[in-house]
Amino acid sequence: MTVATGAGARSSDAEKFDLAAPLPVMSRQVTQSVIDAYAAASGDRNPIHVDPEFAAAGPFGRTIAHGLMTLAYVSEMLNRWTGGAFDENGEIDIAFVAPVFAGDQVDVTGELEEICDREGRRVARIRLVCKAGDRQILAGHAYQPTNAENK
Amino acid sequence: MSRFRRYEDVSVGDLIPPEPLSFEIDSQVCGAFLAATGNDADLYGVCDGDRAPSMIASVYLIDLLKARCSPPGGIHAKQAIRFHRTVRTGECLSLQGRITDKYVRKERPYVVADFEARSADGELVSSGRITSIWGKDQ
Numbered sequence: 001m002t003v004a005t006g007a008g009a010r011s012s013d014a015e016k017f018d019l020a021a022p023l024p025v026m027s028r029q030v031t032q033s034v035i036d037a038y039a040a041a042s043g044d045r046n047p048i049h050v051d052p053e054f055a056a057a058g059p060f061g062r063t064i065a066h067g068l069m070t071l072a073y074v075s076e077m078l079n080r081w082t083g084g085a086f087d088e089n090g091e092i093d094i095a096f097v098a099p100v101f102a103g104d105q106v107d108v109t110g111e112l113e114e115i116c117d118r119e120g121r122r123v124a125r126i127r128l129v130c131k132a133g134d135r136q137i138l139a140g141h142a143y144q145p146t147n148a149e150n151k
Numbered sequence: 152m153s154r155f156r157r158y159e160d161v162s163v164g165d166l167i168p169p170e171p172l173s174f175e176i177d178s179q180v181c182g183a184f185l186a187a188t189g190n191d192a193d194l195y196g197v198c199d200g201d202r203a204p205s206m207i208a209s210v211y212l213i214d215l216l217k218a219r220c221s222p223p224g225g226i227h228a229k230q231a232i233r234f235h236r237t238v239r240t241g242e243c244l245s246l247q248g249r250i251t252d253k254y255v256r257k258e259r260p261y262v263v264a265d266f267e268a269r270s271a272d273g274e275l276v277s278s279g280r281i282t283s284i285w286g287k288d289q
Contacts, residue, residue, distance in 0.1 A: 028188075028189055034187070037186070037187040038187040038188065040183070040187070041180070041183035041184045041186070041187035041188075041210070042184065042187070042209060042210045042213050043210060043213050043214065043217075044213045044216075046223055046224070046225065047223050047224065048223070048224050048225075048226070054223070054224070058224055059226075066209075066227070067226075067227040067230065068206075068209035068212065068213075068227065068230070069187075069188060069209075071206065071209060071230060072184075072188040072190070072204075072206045072209055073188065075204070075205060075206040076188065076190045076192065076204075076206075079192060079194065079204075079205075080192065084194045084202075084237075086205070086234070087194070087202070087204065087205040087234060087237045088205075088234065088236060088237050089233075089234060089235065089236070090205070090233075090234055091231075091232065091233040091234070092230070092231065092232055092233075093230075093231040094229065094230055094231070095228065095229045095282075096226075096227060096228060096229065096230075143233075
C-alpha cells in the first residue's frame with residue numbers, strides 16, 4: 001500500500017497507487033458511545049440512532065448506527081489503498097442492506113473486479129465488502145480512476 | 152400543524168432548500184468527524200488550508216437532509232457520491248439538492264434527491280444521489 005501523503009499536501013500530490021495491491025481490511029467496534037459521538041460530530045441526531053426508547057418502536061427494535069458512518073469507514077479504507085486519491089476523484093454507489101447495531105464489529109474491505117470505462121473515465125471497479133459479523137451491511141461498488149486518470 | 156413535511160407534500164422537482172445552503176469546512180468539525188470515525192490518517196490537518204476528508208460530505212449532507220424537514224425516524228437507504236476534487240479546511244461550500252423521484256415499495260415511502268456541492272467560485276466539489284425512506288408522518 002502506498003504511504004499516505006502528509007497533512008496539508010496539495011491534492012495533486014497524491015501518490016500513484018498500486019492497483020494490484022489487495023485492498024486493506026479495516027475493522028471498527030461500534031458501541032452506542034461511538035454512535036453518539038458520530039451523531040454529535042455529524043449533527044445527525046435522528047432518534048433512530050440515539051434514542052433507545054424511540055428506536056424500540058421502530059423497524060429494528062433498537063438503535064442503529066448511521067449509514068454514513070459506515071461509509072466514512074469505507075472512504076478511509078479506499079484512501080488508505082489509493083494514498084489519498086479517493087478523496088480527489090473517487091466515487092461510491094451503494095445501498096445500505098442491513099443495519100449496524102451497537103456491539104457489532106464492522107469489517108470493511110473491497111475486491112477489484114475490473115478496469116473499465118465509466119462516464120468517460122478509466123476506472124477500477126471495486127466491489128465493496130462490508131460486514132457486521134456474518135451480515136452483509138452494505139452492497140455496491142466504488143470507482144477509482146486509474147493512475148493515468150489521476151491528474 | 153407539524154413542523155415536519157408530509158410525504159404527500161414532497162414533489163419531484165422540489166429544490167432542497169429553495170436557496171443553496173452554505174457550509175464551512177470548519178477545522179473543529181473536521182477534527183470531531185475524524186475522531187468519531189477513528190480516522191487517524193496523516194492525510195489531514197487542522198489548520199485552514201489543510202486537506203480535509205472528502206467524507207466530511209457526510210456532515211454537510213445532513214444539513215441538506217435536514218432542509219427537507221422530514222419527520223424523525225427516516226432511514227438512509229442508498230447513497231451515491233462522486234468527489235471532483237479534494238476539499239480544505241476553511242473552505243465554504245454551497246449545497247443544494249433536487250427531488251428526482253418518489254415511490255412506495257413494500258409499503259415504504261422512498262424519496263430520491265440529487266445534490267451538488269460547489270466551492271465559492273462555483274467549481275463542482277461533489278455530486279451524488281441520496282435515497283431515503285421517509286419517516287412516519289407526524
